[in-house]
Amino acid sequence: MTRAATAITVATTALLVFAAPAFACGGLVGENGTIQLTRTTTLAAYHDGVEHYVTSFEFSGQGQQVGSIVPLPGIPTSVERGGDWTLQRLEREVAPPIRTEFATKAAASNASDAVVILQTKIDALEITVLKGGGTEVGKWATDHGFLLTPDAPEVLDYYSRRSQIFMAARFDATAAAERGQNAGDGTPIHLTIPLDRPWVPLRILALGRDRDSIVQADVFMLTDRKPQLLTGDRGLQLARSEPASTQLLDDLRADKGMEWVPQQEWLSYLKIDTPAGLLTHDLAASVNPLQPPSRVDAGIASSNSFLNTLTSAPSRTWFGPAAIVAVIAIAMLGFQYAWTRRRHPFA
């Protein structure tokens, strides 16, 4: 889809990936560290060709440093601290609230081939946005003390074929302790990314995991209109598809950096519950009725691959009005039947 086409759709898309507590980490694990990122939360908000990407990292355990890597669909123009409740508020919309607290620039270069686009530090997180192929980014990561899991070379290559932009986040446990951060605290990161069309990296959730271990994650989307969705995996379920409530949008808009949230949005809620070995694709979305989601964005290479278009589940908001209409209709029929019987007892 071109930028012009994007403008026609006047799309506003918000994508949220919320990994369940069982989710270990988004990508890289610090060598010999006992710390693990226990949860990675990501929001990508798409409006007028700009994606607002918010992700949050939480950690547990003890150790010095741990890292994570997130493939990005484009080059961010800014990286800053995210809002305080956006991610939790979206989660609360579909599930009981989980108590979670959520909590600028340097420049460096190195000898590897990956290009450092920007670096910044937010709380105890050192953020580096890189441009490069899978090998270059992997080399950069290993050169900077990250320990890549054995599946990382293939996964990094998989993503770099679509976008050679990655965000590496290093969590400094010592710095966190000095700041008074505790295990379970999170740090939200907000990236602004000019982009022609949004997609959600899902395969990265399986990085470093055994094929049989279950990946459980929640994916929230906010769009100007009901989106078309596409993935190559079976383990995704569209659990909710409905207009976002005014209260939800008001709450999101009140958070820092979330002023962009429009007055009306469509909420989609997808649940991921699948073995890591079967989570091998990403999620593509389109809000243009004339433009189907891109196979390329979903990471589907073969034309013979399985396509999961994630047919919308019955909207929850339909149930109430539909039930009321059904009850009224039945009552009217009953009333008419009784009225007819009274007027024509032998009918």
Place this chain on the structure above:
Amino acid sequence: MSRMRRLVPVALVALVFGAILAGGHALAGPSHSQSNPVGPGDATVTITIEHSHFSPNQVNVRPGTTVRFVIVNRDPIGHEFIVGDAEVHRRHEAGTEAVHPPRPGEVSIAAETTAETTFAFPGGSADTVVYACHLPGHLRYGMAGEVDIVPT
């Protein structure tokens, strides 16, 4: 005793591949076999590592061949190449040696580099010797192959 010797490689293969399967990973990489046996005498076999898999992952040698393994690591991460009997693999799978000094049949290969090691395969009857990478999680991911000693 000869029966015992025949059982050792079988047990070794079962051990290694059992560990792979128990870890949830089948040999996910493409299967590449070097069908023509090399040897006897001195021979060179080049093995490429890409996406944490050996290629070829099956090599045939004649009994009594001394193979110079040239390992080309195309990955951005380090790997190791360990060839030997069950005891060797057991030791390395539980070991803590981050980098292996040059020993026959054992070599560490840094990211995007090439390394060599030489291993002498015994003469005599058919046998199977496994090669693998024992860095954390790598064997479970499928970084293993086998050398079949094929009598003439």
